[in-house]
Structures are given as C-alpha cells and as structure tokens.
Amino acid sequence: MAIEVDRNLCEANGLCVAAVPEVFELDSDEELVIHEAAVDTVSAERIKVAVASCPRYALRVTG
Numbered sequence: 415m416a417i418e419v420d421r422n423l424c425e426a427n428g429l430c431v432a433a434v435p436e437v438f439e440l441d442s443d444e445e446l447v448i449h450e451a452a453v454d455t456v457s458a459e460r461i462k463v464a465v466a467s468c469p470r471y472a473l474r475v476t477g
C-alpha cells in the first residue's frame with residue numbers, strides 16, 4: 415500500500431498526523447511528509463481513517 419498527497423490541496427492542518435503519527439508528519443516548513451516505510455506497519459483500517467480524516471480530500475491510497 416502507498417499513499418499520495420496532493421500538495422495543491424493539503425492545507426497542513428495535521429488531522430492525518432493526529433490519526434496516524436507513525437506515517438504522517440508535518441516538517442518545519444509545514445509540508446506533509448509521508449513515511450512510506452511505516453505504511454505497512456500500521457493497520458489498513460487506521461490508514462483508511464487517516465485518509466478519510468482529510469477535509470481537503472488531499473490523500474489517496476495507491477497500490
């Protein structure tokens with residue numbers, strides 16, 4: 415499983431970070447970082463919750 419973020423839509427509000435901090439992080443420039451290596455270490459259900467938490471529909475699960 416892989417996750418993509420549409421940076422034109424992301425407003426860095428941190429909701430996905432709050433949902434799954436192992437995978438999502440905001441860097442010091444408020445850019446979303448996705449830790450791809452951690453994606454498979456958390457449940458698919460939690461990833462789904464994080465993706466659904468985005469009010470900007472900026473996250474997409476691929477693969």
Ligand code: SF4
Pocket residue numbers: 419423424425426427428429430431446467468469470471472473
């Ligand atoms: S929840 Fe959506 S808008 Fe908020 S930081 Fe995550 S990807 Fe960006």
